[in-house]
Amino acid sequence: MPNKIKWLAEYSVNNVAIDDQHKYLFDLCNILYILVEQPVATQSTKEALLGLTEYIAIHFHEEERHYKEHPLFADHQELHQDFVKQINGYIADYNKGTLKLIELADFTRDWLTDHITVIDRQYFRDMIWSSQV
Numbered sequence: 001m002p003n004k005i006k007w008l009a010e011y012s013v014n015n016v017a018i019d020d021q022h023k024y025l026f027d028l029c030n031i032l033y034i035l036v037e038q039p040v041a042t043q044s045t046k047e048a049l050l051g052l053t054e055y056i057a058i059h060f061h062e063e064e065r066h067y068k069e070h071p072l073f074a075d076h077q078e079l080h081q082d083f084v085k086q087i088n089g090y091i092a093d094y095n096k097g098t099l100k101l102i103e104l105a106d107f108t109r110d111w112l113t114d115h116i117t118v119i120d121r122q123y124f125r126d127m128i129w130s131s132q133v
């Protein structure tokens, strides 16, 4: 399945607990790719989407604890909030039948990988650096 996310070393933020949470988010996203074959919303897809959104909320809350002291904390929190709004919009469209599950899965995959690589890694680097000065 070519669309699935595979964990790569370059995604590590050098925090084992957060890396494990990111890996679990990848697993939840990869479940969507298993479900894309189903033509309409089913109980399994609804449960998978609920599980994904619930875990995203838990993860963002936990991740944000790590850089509360970062001068650009609010910017990062806003990115998380925007993503939550976007994914809820995608889920609403999917439930209405106007969006395919593959589009939702691809959006989730692309957002997660971009965000972790660019934003999360930078913030965790900054916090490690600031704790050493």
Ligand SMILES: [Fe+2]
Pocket: 063, 076, 080, 115, 119, 120
């Ligand atoms: Fe983040």
